[in-house]
Amino acid sequence: MKVLSLNFLTCAVKACKSSSNSYPLHPKDAELVQDDLEVNAQLLLNLLPRIDWTALSTTATELGFPALPPQAPSVEELQSDEKKLRDLHNLLMETQIMEGKLVCANCGHEYAVREGIANFLLPSHLV
Amino acid sequence: MSRPEDTLSADVHYNDSEARKYTTSSRIQNIQASMTHRALELLDLSSPSFILDVGCGSGLSGEILSSLPPEEGGPHVWVGMDVSASMLDVALQRDVEGDLLLADIGQGVPFRAGTFDAAISISAIQWLCNAESSDVSPAGRLSRFFNGLYASLKRGGRAVCQFYPKNDEQKKMITSAAVRAGFGAGLLEDDPETKNVKVYLVLTVGGGNLEGNGGDITGVVKGMDGVDVLDSRHSNRNGKGEIKKGSKAWIIKKKEQMERKGKIVKATSKYTGRKRRVAF
Numbered sequence: 001m002k003v004l005s006l007n008f009l010t011c012a013v014k015a016c017k018s019s020s021n022s023y024p025l026h027p028k029d030a031e032l033v034q035d036d037l038e039v040n041a042q043l044l045l046n047l048l049p050r051i052d053w054t055a056l057s058t059t060a061t062e063l064g065f066p067a068l069p070p071q072a073p074s075v076e077e078l079q080s081d082e083k084k085l086r087d088l089h090n091l092l093m094e095t096q097i098m099e100g101k102l103v104c105a106n107c108g109h110e111y112a113v114r115e116g117i118a119n120f121l122l123p124s125h126l127v
Numbered sequence: 128m129s130r131p132e133d134t135l136s137a138d139v140h141y142n143d144s145e146a147r148k149y150t151t152s153s154r155i156q157n158i159q160a161s162m163t164h165r166a167l168e169l170l171d172l173s174s175p176s177f178i179l180d181v182g183c184g185s186g187l188s189g190e191i192l193s194s195l196p197p198e199e200g201g202p203h204v205w206v207g208m209d210v211s212a213s214m215l216d217v218a219l220q221r222d223v224e225g226d227l228l229l230a231d232i233g234q235g236v237p238f239r240a241g242t243f244d245a246a247i248s249i250s251a252i253q254w255l256c257n258a259e260s261s262d263v264s265p266a267g268r269l270s271r272f273f274n275g276l277y278a279s280l281k282r283g284g285r286a287v288c289q290f291y292p293k294n295d296e297q298k299k300m301i302t303s304a305a306v307r308a309g310f311g312a313g314l315l316e317d318d319p320e321t322k323n324v325k326v327y328l329v330l331t332v333g334g335g336n337l338e339g340n341g342g343d344i345t346g347v348v349k350g351m352d353g354v355d356v357l358d359s360r361h362s363n364r365n366g367k368g369e370i371k372k373g374s375k376a377w378i379i380k381k382k383e384q385m386e387r388k389g390k391i392v393k394a395t396s397k398y399t400g401r402k403r404r405v406a407f
């Protein structure tokens with residue numbers, strides 16, 4: 001599970017749809033790996049306006065990364081600053097949660113992550 | 128040919144041996160690849176995009192998204208959802224680049240509003256039509272899937288779902304569920320009337336100011352052979368089918384609309400829309 005995906009996933013439990021507390025999910029006992037992937041600059045620029053920076057800062061801190069700047073970079077900044085682009089690429093695309101859990105702060109549901117795959121199957125009474 | 132969809136659930140049918148057999152068959156690889164390319168053509172993405180692969184399986188469709196050259200608008204980044212752990216296992220062994228979720232699309236699409244530029248689904252959604260236990264109906268699963276998919280796409284986004292309908296009735300059931308969720312929908316059939324017919328459901332999320340008619344289904348499939356444009360978004364306004372303003376049905380409909388826009392709405396309960404008495 002890439003940090004990128006975590007920035008877009010919400011709790012799947014029906015009762016959580018009406019709660020703002022169900023996003024982002026919080027990693028617990030996370031084992032991380034770093035992949036080595038080619039930078040896709042165009043994709044990052046396309047995605048940047050959609051990234052929830054507050055949630056990303058929370059995730060980064062919870063995963064033990066140094067604090068992110070309080071404001072998201074602008075598209076122009078990212079375009080002209082190779083290092084910023086690399087850093088963002090490293091966090092969003094190359095950092096993966098291999099084992100652990102993702103926890104909803106609203107209902108407490110824990111989604112297990114195994115071999116990088118998060119299990120979002122729910123018992124039918126929660127759907 | 129018999130249809131496993133009619134008798135088994137997907138996670139049972141796609142067990143370890145079936146998943147391996149499926150993925151290593153060069154005949155299947157070729158068919159899935161050509162349908163994926165066709166779907167990409169219909170999505171018409173001009174730059175690297177964030178894509179949901181619905182029923183991604185072992186990644187035969189997804190890996191084409193990752194390897195698309197810049198001249199063709201790629202490479203894209205994708206997230207795949209699949210209900211079969213065995214299929215996902217094969218995807219892991221094949222080292223696909225997409226991020227994988229073990230999830231049942233009939234339970235919804237757990238991403239925040241406006242996440243994806245586009246969605247693709249190759250040979251998967253007909254599975255939603257069989258529900259084998261009593262607490263789930265195909266209609267309910269289809270509606271949860273399409274409502275969730277609609278919300279997870281950005282305004283102006285598109286989804287293309289190639290699927291194998293069992294019959295016309297199933298084709299209609301799936302298409303109308305998509306339209307009810309708010310999509311503009313068109314059906315495209317390649318090689319119609321043959322045993323190799325391929326059915327593509329092309330879906331658009333309206334809204335957003337798009338150049339020309341690029342954002343609407345009529346623009347995507349207009350002029351293509353064998354395309355039926357289905358759009359009931361404008362029905363239901365007048366006449367018999369109208370829902371009375373202020374009624375419970377009306378409130379539920381409004382809530383669904385708000386939810387699709389990603390707004391947070393209170394869960395519907397037996398109190399929803401009940402008259403409140405004036406207290407003296």
Ligand SMILES: C[S@@+](CC[C@H](N)C(=O)[O-])C[C@H]1O[C@@H](n2cnc3c(N)ncnc32)[C@H](O)[C@@H]1O
Pocket residue numbers: 137138141159181182183184185186187188208209210211214230231232233248249250251254255
């Ligand atoms: C014929 S395979 C296609 C896989 C891949 N898209 C491809 O082109 O090779 C159909 C896939 O749909 C998945 N599927 C069926 N029902 C599903 C559901 N309710 N939720 C998620 N995936 C489902 C199956 O597990 C299977 O992997």
